[in-house]
Amino acid sequence: MKILVAFLSILTLPTLTTAEDTPPNVLFIAIDDLNDWVGCLKTHPQVQTPNIDRLAKRGTLFTNAHCQAPICGPSRASLLSGLYPFTTGVYQQPTGAMNKDKKFFDGQLLPQYFAQHGYKTLGAGKITHGYDNDRAFQDYGPGGSAGPKPKNGFRFNYHLPDVPWTGTQTDWGAFPDSDKDMPDHKVATWAAEQLGKSHKKPFFLAAGFSRPHVPFYVPEKWFDLYPLDTLVLPEVKLDDLDDVPAIGRAVHEMPKYPKLEWLQENDNEQLKLAVQAYLACISFVDHQVGRVLDALDASPYAHTTTIVLFSDHGYHLGEKDRISKHTLWEEATRVPLIVARARSESKTDDAKVIDRPVGLIDLYPTLLELSHLPAREANQGQSLVKLMANPISDWRDAILTVYPRGGNTLRSDRYRYIHYEDGSEEFYDHDSDPNEWTNLAGNPEYQKQIKELRQQLPETEAAYHPATRTAPINAWFQKHFEDSGVK
Secondary structure, eight states: HHHHHHHHHHHOOOOOOTTTTTEEEEEEEEEOOSSOOOGGGGGGGTTTOOHHHHHHHEEEEEEEEESSSSSHHHHHHHHTOOOOHHHHHHOOOOOOOGGGGGTTTTTTHHHHHHHHOOOEEEEESSSSSSOOHHHHEEEEEEOOOOOOOGGGGGSSOOOOOOSSSSSOOOOEOOOSSSSGGGGHHHHHHHHHHHHTSSSSEEEEEEEEEOOHHHHHHHHHHTTTOOGGGOOOOOOOOOOTTTTHHHHHHHHTOOTTSOOOHHTTTTHHHHHHHHHHHHHHHHHHHHHHHHHHHHHTTTTTTTSSOOOEEEOOOOOOOOOOOOSSOOOOOOHHHHHHHEEEEOOOOOOOOOOOOOOOOOGGGGGHHHHHTTOOOOOOOOOOOOHHHHHHOOSSSEEEEEEEEEEEETTTEEEEEEEEEOOTTTEEEEETTTTTTTTSSSTTOOOGGGGHHHHHHHHOOOOOOOOOOOTOOOOOOOOHHHHHHHHOOOO
């Protein structure tokens, strides 16, 4: 009888796939608005991210990774299409009109390419932005959401100013009572369930987590990890924007978002609360990542699945006079990026730390190569596989981020260069100025480096895509949209 029971138990297990008979699976973990405050990046001394850190120890951690647009929609449009914003015209948040664009998006997105080459594609949470999930994936679970939120528009700390510009619900506080009420918990549960099922085809499974996107709401237990009386705050300067060109201040103005002067009142009262809440959200989402990784490790797919984890862009917590993204500076462009190839595919220990300039634009070609799929000629990024094999191999000098049309920044191993549509510039030396406090664009000692980076700017820039959402975030954008013919 014991032998029969054991035999029947084996029959009920999911079918084990191996590298010999199918390509590796892909687990694609996207996190919204997570800056570089991750333990393995050693940026904030108190942040607790044990699950992301353990993934970094089994894969390749890219410490100089940057998004191609510092807001959700354009960043996701770029990484999922494999194209830069200056090619597609998606520089600002898009609407559903992307669904109709067969040249750049419809049928061209990363999960769709995998489906076209025999993969089963599954997704949940926030992966696309401005493109329908059920068009991007064959099977989609619970969607992404910034909720839950208190009833009747209640806010804990930040009340939106009465200005005629758009903005997201920036607020922070302990809410709701249970993790189970959070959409990200439901996404992790769904992803774990998919990993427990039998799949006849190799799968591409995407889990998109919304936190730490605003509002910074998670249950109280996550706040308890970061006592206010011991909290380490980011280094900030009230006069940080004094040497930024006028257009740089105008483009980056955020009337709907918290200002540093208000945050620092009463001994940094609100800055402490905001930083505490952001850290709490990070640890909460790290826990959800851990639940998915645990499910993978307990599944038959543990050794046959490539894992990639990234954030769509960074976030400011007081630096440059803001709590927001929407900038061309380091805090908004730098992101966590980890690639862990399937263990059955590894010929050597893949645990590496690489500081070369890379971007989310590189994910599309990287995953194709790791999955043994045909290269896609349209991709504008570069596969990271050769860097993973040899970090000192030939590579690009700098990685580009675009915001908005006409605004570009290049980040190299050492420098950040920013170029605005009117020709104004910023230049920072990270060896001596990691906070980007001193604009060296006019310093004659750096003109050679500035000229070299200036030559890497896009030669042409597409007009704004018809899907562009036209609600302006400040006065400069209102005029910019009018001048650009955006309606």
